[in-house]
Amino acid sequence: MEPLHQPILYFYGPSQPVVMLQGPILQLCPACRGVTPPARLYRGGRYGYVGSFDCTHCGAAVTILDRDSQPPIEYVADHPQTGEKMRQQVHYETIYRVGGGDFERLEGWLGQRITPQRGQAPFIPLLQRLGLQVKRHDWERLPFHSPPPFTAQIPQPFAEWLELYAAAERNRPHD
């Protein structure tokens, strides 16, 4: 998949959740769990409405919602056969390993901060900082296995981030 626009994260402070203000999300169907390409750019949901698409697998009309620009992303559709209302919530911050706890663990393994204390941060510089650290330690990059239905569907630049994250996790110092 092609890289989308620059993702932007928001840091609320140490030990607080991190929110993806802008970044790629999948067109995921809550009725059949299928993913309809391409990934789309999330930029917050005005009044909670993010967008909609038709699932190419089962034909369901899927609506994408959030909590007025706050996670989680929620996919809602009527099941094409049963008419049952289907919902699936996704915390992309967790899937992409950019939640508050993920940065804390990572910075513990690296032995240094790579994130701002607070406020809005473009993601690419964070990715580059982690890349430099992994290179400096001479850590081998590892494939990262996301849970289904995200397997092999993680958009860039988060696919690269997850490889670097896996390298740091595998090689983390033991005490």
Ligand SMILES: [Zn+2]
């Ligand atoms: Zn579907």
